[in-house]
Amino acid sequence: xxxxxxxxxxxxxxxxxRLFVVLMAxxxxxxxxxxxxxxxxxxxxxxxxxxxxxxxxxxxxxxxDPAIETRVADLLSRMTVEEKVGQIIQADVASVTPDDVRxxxxxxxxxxxxxxxxxxxxxxxxxxLKEADEFYAASMNVEPGHVAIxxxxxxxxxxxxSNIIGATVFPHNIGLGAMRDPDLIRKIGEVTAIxxxxxxxxxxxxxxxxxxxxxxxxxxxxSYSESPDVVRSYAGQMVLGIQGVPGxxxxxRGGHIIATAKHYLGDGGTDKGHDQGDNLSSEEELxxxxxxxxxxxxxxxxxxxxxxxxxxxxxxMAANRGLLNDVLIDRFGFNGFVVDDWxxxxxxxxxxxxxxxxxxxxxxxxxxxxxxxxxxxxSTLAEVKAGTIPMxxxxxxxxxILRVKLRAGLFEEGAPSTRPYGGKFDELGSxxxxxxxxxxxxxxxxxxxNEKNILPxxxxxxxxxxxxxxxxxxxxxxxWTISWQGTGNVRADFPHGxxxxxxxxxxxxxxxxxxxxxxxGSFKKKPDVAIVVIGENPYAEFMGDRDNLAFEPGDPxxxxxxxxxxxxxxxxxxxxxxxRPMYVTRExxxxxxxxxxxxxxxxxxxxxxxLFRAKDGKPAYDFRGRLSFSWPKAPDQTPLNVGDxxxxxxxxxxxxLDYAHPRDLGALPEAPGGETVAANxxxxxxxxxxxxxxxxxxxxxxxxxxxxxxxxxxxxxxxLSLARxxxxxxxDTLVATWTGSAPASLAISGAPIDLSRQVxxxxxxxxxxxxxxxxxxxxxxxxxxxxxxxxxxxxTAALRAAAGRGWTTINVRIACFRxxxxxxxxxxxxxxxxxxxxxxxxxxxxxxxxxxxxxxxxAGMQS
Ligand code: BGC
Ligand code: BGC
Numbered sequence: 001x002x003x004x005x006x007x008x009x010x011x012x013x014x015x016x017x018r019l020f021v022v023l024m025a026x027x028x029x030x031x032x033x034x035x036x037x038x039x040x041x042x043x044x045x046x047x048x049x050x051x052x053x054x055x056x057x058x059x060x061x062x063x064x065d066p067a068i069e070t071r072v073a074d075l076l077s078r079m080t081v082e083e084k085v086g087q088i089i090q091a092d093v094a095s096v097t098p099d100d101v102r103x104x105x106x107x108x109x110x111x112x113x114x115x116x117x118x119x120x121x122x123x124x125x126x127x128x129l130k131e132a133d134e135f136y137a138a139s140m141n142v143e144p145g146h147v148a149i150x151x152x153x154x155x156x157x158x159x160x161x162s163n164i165i166g167a168t169v170f171p172h173n174i175g176l177g178a179m180r181d182p183d184l185i186r187k188i189g190e191v192t193a194i195x196x197x198x199x200x201x202x203x204x205x206x207x208x209x210x211x212x213x214x215x216x217x218x219x220x221x222x223s224y225s226e227s228p229d230v231v232r233s234y235a236g237q238m239v240l241g242i243q244g245v246p247g248x249x250x251x252x253r254g255g256h257i258i259a260t261a262k263h264y265l266g267d268g269g270t271d272k273g274h275d276q277g278d279n280l281s282s283e284e285e286l287x288x289x290x291x292x293x294x295x296x297x298x299x300x301x302x303x304x305x306x307x308x309x310x311x312x313x314x315x316x317m318a319a320n321r322g323l324l325n326d327v328l329i330d331r332f333g334f335n336g337f338v339v340d341d342w343x344x345x346x347x348x349x350x351x352x353x354x355x356x357x358x359x360x361x362x363x364x365x366x367x368x369x370x371x372x373x374x375x376x377x378x379s380t381l382a383e384v385k386a387g388t389i390p391m392x393x394x395x396x397x398x399x400x401i402l403r404v405k406l407r408a409g410l411f412e413e414g415a416p417s418t419r420p421y422g423g424k425f426d427e428l429g430s431x432x433x434x435x436x437x438x439x440x441x442x443x444x445x446x447x448x449x450n451e452k453n454i455l456p457x458x459x460x461x462x463x464x465x466x467x468x469x470x471x472x473x474x475x476x477x478x479x480w481t482i483s484w485q486g487t488g489n490v491r492a493d494f495p496h497g498x499x500x501x502x503x504x505x506x507x508x509x510x511x512x513x514x515x516x517x518x519x520x521g522s523f524k525k526k527p528d529v530a531i532v533v534i535g536e537n538p539y540a541e542f543m544g545d546r547d548n549l550a551f552e553p554g555d556p557x558x559x560x561x562x563x564x565x566x567x568x569x570x571x572x573x574x575x576x577x578x579x580r581p582m583y584v585t586r587e588x589x590x591x592x593x594x595x596x597x598x599x600x601x602x603x604x605x606x607x608x609x610x611l612f613r614a615k616d617g618k619p620a621y622d623f624r625g626r627l628s629f630s631w632p633k634a635p636d637q638t639p640l641n642v643g644d645x646x647x648x649x650x651x652x653x654x655x656x657l658d659y660a661h662p663r664d665l666g667a668l669p670e671a672p673g674g675e676t677v678a679a680n681x682x683x684x685x686x687x688x689x690x691x692x693x694x695x696x697x698x699x700x701x702x703x704x705x706x707x708x709x710x711x712x713x714x715x716x717x718x719x720l721s722l723a724r725x726x727x728x729x730x731x732d733t734l735v736a737t738w739t740g741s742a743p744a745s746l747a748i749s750g751a752p753i754d755l756s757r758q759v760x761x762x763x764x765x766x767x768x769x770x771x772x773x774x775x776x777x778x779x780x781x782x783x784x785x786x787x788x789x790x791x792x793x794x795x796t797a798a799l800r801a802a803a804g805r806g807w808t809t810i811n812v813r814i815a816c817f818r819x820x821x822x823x824x825x826x827x828x829x830x831x832x833x834x835x836x837x838x839x840x841x842x843x844x845x846x847x848x849x850x851x852x853x854x855x856x857x858x859a860g861m862q863s
Contacts, residue, residue: 189241
């Protein structure tokens with residue numbers, strides 16, 4: 001069971017407050033009258049100025065239609081100000097009901113990466129459609145005197161309708177980029193639209209047309225290429241596939257839905273690849289590199305654009321009037337509407353998530369206000385009434401939204417279930433759709449090495465299939481698959497599709513060979529060849545940001561696996577799953593063949609298609625994938641982009657071997673000092689042990705904190721003792737027992753880390769624990785940076801509630817620590833538990849996890 005700590009809203013009072021002060025004094029942690037210090041804001045960067053004249057003058061593929069304009073004007077003339085304000089707000093289905101949509105006249109709903117109908121992200125397709133019908137009915141069922149405007153539901157169908165169980169999941173964009181096949185991109189767009197429309201959704205937040213320039217960014221895999229030319233050649237085709245051809249009868253109808261070009265502008269160009277970071281490009285680079293995809297997307301008639309969380313020279317994109325109004329609308333001729341990103345308006349200086357006229361005035365037409373929609377509705381309404389937001393601007397935003405809804409025929413189409421493809425669940429993962437995805441897998445693989453033409457293999461062999469990616473749907477599909485981070489997915493979540501091992505096994509068995517799955521590479525009978533499937537584990541957004549491009553820094557487990565097989569005289573073919581190019585020269589040198597497979601999606605069978613010969617002995621298919629990102633020679637060789645001078649990659653942009661043109665590479669130069677230490681900003685305690693580089697310590701009345709690197713251990717004053725016991729594996733649980741003899745604390749600390757993006761992303765501190773003895777006194781949870789700043793929440797109630805319930809989890813939004821005074825940009829103690837009286841807890845893990853449910857904080861210490 002999982003529990004989100006309940007909101008009690010009020011600061012600590014009376015007894016609790018006195019106790020805390022005593023505790024803090026007793027544990028000498030109190031030199032901090034400053035525990036309520038607000039984080040210091042960075043100095044404002046000078047605003048960069050946009051010169052519209054240097055941007056090309058373009059036109060949308062969608063022409064203005066006088067009949068639609070008449071209807072827009074008519075609707076506007078009949079709408080109340082409340083209806084207009086509601087129209088520009090989008091709420092998340094986890095935080096809004098159909099009744100809210102009716103009452104507040106909301107223009108749109110979305111399902112965020114972890115949201116689903118009726119609170120179930122893993123709901124089956126019919127349930128999604130049912131809720132879509134309910135939202136639609138609520139929007140159309142208005143009281144007399146009100147105007148009925150169909151609500152639209154937006155969703156992240158970023159690699160197929162990858163949010164839902166049973167859909168066809170295509171390779172992530174990085175793999176598609178390697179195909180260099182704009183026609184196939186268009187077909188993928190068509191399938192994605194159909195599979196999204198089946199469950200009643202009208203709008204996909206795709207394609208991502210970022211041109212990623214620093215592969216440390218956690219969203220690199222959402223990008224087709226570092227090259228603006230590749231992105232330009234794809235963006236328009238993907239939009240045509242999703243939306244249909246402007247002017248044709250099935251534009252936005254039939255099997256088509258509304259597309260989004262995102263994230264405008266320059267998301268792929270942030271400094272050091274930081275998610276939600278600052279893009280320091282020149283205006284010319286913004287135009288020539290980062291805007292390339294928008295130019296073809298607008299020509300293809302894209303109807304929505306999503307702004308980026310990122311900034312340009314310190315100015316947040318959600319409030320950049322120059323780029324939104326003067327470039328996107330006036331120069332590029334975009335004629336749909338602009339939506340901002342998930343609460344991104346809250347990051348605009350002077351704004352909060354529930355109050356942000358600045359974004360509307362700068363050109364945002366619809367606010368993505370997942371959980372903040374009600375407050376935002378109220379403040380916006382008040383500001384329009386007060387005249388701080390001019391009615392003309394509100395009318396303009398509403399008109400843009402209505403225009404798109406009218407173009408899509410939504411006023412006439414009826415309920416989602418009655419529209420073309422509505423409820424045609426057979427379309428999800430249909431054999432035709434899967435065949436297109438499998439073709440995309442084949443076309444997207446890049447053959448980096450094939451020494452002595454070991455590939456293609458004869459299928460009639462004894463094949464060992466090793467590595468933790470071999471039979472793991474979660475790992476081959478990556479982030480934005482069913483869940484936001486793509487974590488927690490198991491085989492059963494994918495009723496269709498093949499793991500890579502399953503694809504290999506069926507090919508080999510059909511030819512009379514044998515395939516054995518052995519994740520750790522052990523075997524009884526020596527195989528003829530080993531196929532080792534390894535790579536990155538799933539992540540999304542900032543959770544995927546890295547300091548460098550080392551694969552498995554500090555602990556090259558997969559390198560050891562490859563070498564152990566090779567040392568036994570077995571030929572090794574390595575298939576590498578990753579969201580970006582990485583430094584894997586040692587893995588390449590230790591393998592006979594090496595394939596960059598990126599994140600191929602559900603159709604793992606496409607990999608076997610390329611690895612084995614057909615019955616006639618000829619290659620069944622040849623490789624055609626060519627790198628759309630430059631491949632680095634060293635972990636720190638980033639940024640690295642084609643066109644740089646000097647340009648010295650390991651494998652250049654456009655590289656890729658094939659069977660028709662064999663070539664041996666020999667040994668590649670390995671980077672000196674290629675060993676880097678794993679940066680770890682999100683896991684603090686794992687299997688009962690401090691996760692490196694974090695360390696455990698105890699503090700009690702004797703003041704000085706004592707390291708707890710050896711367990712069992714007792715704090716000097718006897719207030720706290722630590723032991724380890726077994727839960728699932730040996731010694732995977734840390735048992736902390738407060739004796740009550742003196743107040744004491746247990747802390748996990750290390751060098752300061754910056755969690756500000758994780759705060760914006762609503763992450764939570766996730767504790768896996770079992771309360772063995774309910775606290776008789778109070779227990780506080782701190783996050784902070786030594787004496788300078790500390791955010792404290794009262795965990796007593798949550799822990800008492802968890803007592804006697806066995807293993808459970810407690811999530812505390814990390815924003816709660818910020819609100820209580822912690823400086824989340826320089827956090828050196830992400831976890832500290834303090835108790836004064838008897839209390840015993842078994843701890844399995846402490847780490848960051850997505851916050852779920854409505855945001856709430858336990859009572860905090862506020863000054
Ligand atoms: C992401 C967007 C996504 C949105 C809705 C944001 O955090 O940046 O790409 O479309 O959430 O899930
Ligand atoms: C949502 C995602 C969103 C993210 C923003 C998550 O909780 O599910 O859709 O992109 O928050 O950081």
